[in-house]
Amino acid sequence: MKRNLFFILASSLLFFACTxxxxxxxxxxxxxxxxxxxxxxxxxxxxxxxxxxxxEEAEILIAQKNADAVLIDAIDKINELDKFDNNExxxxxxxxxxxxYEDILENEIAEIIDxxxxxxDFTDEEWEHYYSLNESMLDKYEKAHDEFAKYQNDFAEKWxxxxx
Numbered sequence: 001m002k003r004n005l006f007f008i009l010a011s012s013l014l015f016f017a018c019t020x021x022x023x024x025x026x027x028x029x030x031x032x033x034x035x036x037x038x039x040x041x042x043x044x045x046x047x048x049x050x051x052x053x054x055x056e057e058a059e060i061l062i063a064q065k066n067a068d069a070v071l072i073d074a075i076d077k078i079n080e081l082d083k084f085d086n087n088e089x090x091x092x093x094x095x096x097x098x099x100x101y102e103d104i105l106e107n108e109i110a111e112i113i114d115x116x117x118x119x120x121d122f123t124d125e126e127w128e129h130y131y132s133l134n135e136s137m138l139d140k141y142e143k144a145h146d147e148f149a150k151y152q153n154d155f156a157e158k159w160x161x162x163x164x
Contacts, residue, residue, distance in 0.1 A: 022085045027159030030084045031152065034094050037074045041101050044070040048109065057117045064105075064113060071101055093151045100144035108137035 044067040051063040078094050112133050119126060156163045 022159070024160045027084070027155070028161040030081075030090065031155065031161075031163075033081070034078065034090060035152075037077050038094060038097060041067075041071050041074045041098065045101060045105070045109075052109075052112060052116050055116055060113055060117065064109075067105060071098065071105065074098055075102075090151075090155060093148060097144050097148045100140055104137045104140055108133045108140075112137075 044063075048060070048063040048067045051059045054060075075095065075098055078091055078098065081091055084090055112130065115122070115126065115130050115133075122130065152163060
């Protein structure tokens with residue numbers, strides 16, 4: 001009987017000692033890893049927008065392919081991450097944010113690129129549409145980032161670290 005009790009006690013201690021415990025530090029590291037991935041996507045998007053402003057077709061198309069590749073890579077990296085605290089909530093929030101990038105790359109930015117490459121002189125209506133595409137893109141971007149910022153701040157508060 002003593003042997004069984006000792007075995008149960010030793011097994012329990014081993015199980016609880018080997019079970020990962022999330023801490024403020026592990027939460028901050030997890031957060032930093034996700035933000036680094038998202039920042040790469042953001043930088044690729046900024047580079048693409050800069051190339052659109054520069055108006056060189058070849059450079060725009062290269063930047064567009066790069067932004068697409070960086071986004072796909074980011075989604076893959078997020079999907080490969082382990083759960084945090086036995087759930088995928090943060091991963092899912094980041095994937096929602098990345099889906100915004102995908103949406104604006106496939107819609108507004110793709111159309112802006114078409115306008116930039118294939119139109120020499122815009123009519124007033126074309127300028128109006130061009131500017132509405134920019135506004136739509138910025139609205140989606142700001143809304144998604146505001147929602148994500150709320151989640152990320154709540155996460156930081158829960159795990160007792162501050163976001164810089």
